[in-house]
Amino acid sequence: MSALPAQAQAKLKVAAIYTVPVEQQWVSRIHKALSAAKARGEIDYVFSENTANADYERVMRQYAESGNTLILGEVFGVEAAARKVAKDYPKVNFLMGSSGKPQAPNFSVFDNYIQEPAYLSGMIAGGVSKSGHIGMVGGYPIPEVNRLMHAFMAGAKETNPKVKFTVSFIGSWFDPPKAKEAAFAMIDKGADVLYAERFGVSDAAKEKGKLAIGNVINTQPQYPDTVVSSALWNMEPTVDTAIKKVKAGQFKGEDYGPYSMMKHKGSELSPLGTFEGKVPAEVVAKVKAKEAAILSGGFKVPVVETEPKSN
Template identity: 30%
Template sequence: MRKRLIALLAVLFAFGMLTACGSDDSSSSSSSEASSSSETEEEADSGPETKAAFIMVAPIGDAGWNYAHDVGRQYAEEMTGVETAYVDAVPEGTADFGNYVRDFIDQGYNVIIGTSFGYMDDMLALADEYPDVVFEHVSGYKMNETNFGNTFGRMYEPRYLSGMVAGSATTSNLIGYVAAFPIPEVIRGINAFTLGVQAINPDAEVEVIWTSTWFDPAVEGDSAQALLDKGADVIAMHQDSTAAGEKAEAAGARWVSYNTDMSEFAPEAFLTAPVWNWGPRYVEIIEAAQAGTYAPTAYWGSMAEGIVDLAPIASDVDQGVVDQVMEAKAAIIAGDLHPFTGPINDQDGNEVLAAGEVMDDGAMLGMMFFVEGVIGSTG
């Protein structure tokens, strides 16, 4: 019996050891990050120094969502001179998030930016607990009146433009779209993309496969393969891995990635991508906190503000198409073109938006139907 107990203890010990070095690693990565930055630049003016901490859900090396946020963090540090730190791979819905935030606040960080949807309720509670700290949540919808706001971007604008490029690239007139979950954010993207496709190529259709996962490369890749098997020659996606692009590359098809310019993963297939550019918005938040003028908003930034953009278009795309896309981009930025302008029909041909009308934000935020030209179901 004693032997058995010892063995059990040994297992637990080994396990405890690993978790210990695991957390050691992440805290040291953040603290070394913190100490390596601008600690020497002691600000002369009075009041506590502004320091910003970023909390991310997955490793920043993922080339996608989290990587884009880290690029934004570095940009903000460079532009404001404010010290920043980050910790990544912090799961949602656990005590870890709160622990990291308290740790950062103890170290004097007074701007906390959480970049994953599932942090929302924790941030709301923490904002209450620490009224002097600015909390900004990316991709959520809750806020308070003093120190907790949210930020997101009108990704449908560059999605529309990427659709134009895809529409010009397809010869089979079937475009595949590998998508995570049927929620308004994703559906809005698919619809904007399809409207862009049809602006260039009215005969092309967009077929959607739901993977029921944000991140499972095997399923994402296999979904892309299923669409390629069916005859799609361009693959677009709303997923976090690059698996769909690798399948497109292997099949000699084309690919519209997402989040960041992922051209290095599939150099032949890559067409373009709707991408995030968080830097300028982070500068705004940090400067407002510094000046003591931060007021929570539900910020939904556009291409004009620069939070979303279109990645460079592949060099083999026809110059005429590139010109058309750039014209549309300028028109969107100038406010002359809105991707969701009527007439827009749903999948069954019923009119949902009359000619000339522009969809309001409420309708876009709750969008749960597919436009004409999408193959697939929203439920």
């Protein structure tokens, strides 16, 4: 009997577990990449959102038991539990946003290594700030956030060596009202450009007629007069590589972090869009030169993961 044609073979079953709503910046990028693979007919895709840390292990086990071959999610608050589940299901492949290392044989990790476009967006921020005071609102001071903030700050100092920063963390991954209040406080202190690591910051900037720099996703369409540029994270290179490896039987515990770098198209600086012609030409030229240096390997953005402080 002849083998089944490719289209008749069972699709790869993929599940994702998110601790926040899928519209939250970070997980929205994973969801977008998986939804695209589903739309192409490559995978069957199911997901759970707003999963509490206390419930995470149970949901992971449920997905593993129900025949999913690849499971994705973010396990920053549940590292030990997630790794335990992976050990219990050696034939299931896990790809998790994590601060830790890969775990043989089946637990791979990824992260949003988008410090390169974060540096470039900082150069723009330093170049458009008139007060020389930039406000930065983050979720939690963990390595994943800290490295982007430090890269942004280093970029801003390149175009404005005297720039001053006010840094604040709201203690939540999704609390737009709290982020907005933190941003208002910074504007009151004189900040005229805000680094919007969280949702809510750009709302404050818009209300007060200030500028914002986005993170992970491009929100300029929603804030055409506020968001100058953003460091974008594209999860497609990470997700598509994992799917290919699972299908080929080659998935193993490894670090997928590099697939978020600019050379893999895992990250990029968003186009200036509505701010085309409004950012000083010399700043744009410097940013383009630095972007070329990053892509050629001539410049490496420093990775600093300590908590950034106001100065």
